[in-house]
Amino acid sequence: MKKIFLFLIVFFFTVTTIKAQVKIDKLKPKKIGFLYNYANEKNFIFDDKDYSYNTKTYKIQAFYYLGSWKSLDFELIVQPQYQRIYHQLDNEQFVLPSELNYLEKRTEFTSPKNINLYGFELGFVLKKKLLKNIKFLATIGLGVATIDTSTERLAKGFTFLENGSLGLCYQFYKQTTLYIGSNIGHVSNFDTKKPNNGYSFLGFEVGLQYILN
Numbered sequence: 001m002k003k004i005f006l007f008l009i010v011f012f013f014t015v016t017t018i019k020a021q022v023k024i025d026k027l028k029p030k031k032i033g034f035l036y037n038y039a040n041e042k043n044f045i046f047d048d049k050d051y052s053y054n055t056k057t058y059k060i061q062a063f064y065y066l067g068s069w070k071s072l073d074f075e076l077i078v079q080p081q082y083q084r085i086y087h088q089l090d091n092e093q094f095v096l097p098s099e100l101n102y103l104e105k106r107t108e109f110t111s112p113k114n115i116n117l118y119g120f121e122l123g124f125v126l127k128k129k130l131l132k133n134i135k136f137l138a139t140i141g142l143g144v145a146t147i148d149t150s151t152e153r154l155a156k157g158f159t160f161l162e163n164g165s166l167g168l169c170y171q172f173y174k175q176t177t178l179y180i181g182s183n184i185g186h187v188s189n190f191d192t193k194k195p196n197n198g199y200s201f202l203g204f205e206v207g208l209q210y211i212l213n
Helices: 002-025 102-109
Strands: 029-040 052-070 073-088 113-129 134-145 157-173 176-188 199-211
Touching: 029 176, 052 113, 052 199, 073 134, 113 157, 134 176, 157 199
Parallel strands: none
Antiparallel strands: 029 052, 029 199, 052 073, 073 113, 113 134, 134 157, 157 176, 176 199
């Protein structure tokens, strides 16, 4: 219930923000970009012994300027994406004998799986200038997606995306900016289906952004 309540709050804020943005900028982005992200659960924060999981994410981005406050700028990122996921259950005991057809499930889920995820995410960016051509960025993202393969941790079909990123932007040539950052994320379906243990991961990301006239 807490996750659903949080989602409703973020959803309401998102809709309100988009409506305001449409009125101000008439859907014209200030920048466009492309981002690549690599993440996995084998890291100093998560490192779950039950399973292996890594993902390569490709995002097309459109940036909308929302406003500023003191030395901070705010942006909205609209970013459809594709994720190529590798997953394997390492501990077959995760599938309990109380589950229906548990032996078949153990055999299925301990086999390596390549999974496709197609998603749409909104990112809310806080940006602060550090040096002449360098800016610090903090981003919170929330999105929806569909995943094409069931595992012991997440059902096939509809799911949610939650992401947080910290990074730096360097404008190295006229209207072109390089972004480098780190990302922490989670994929789950808010208990709309079972199972819903979800995936949590940490990774790095790099992107290019082009400022439109």
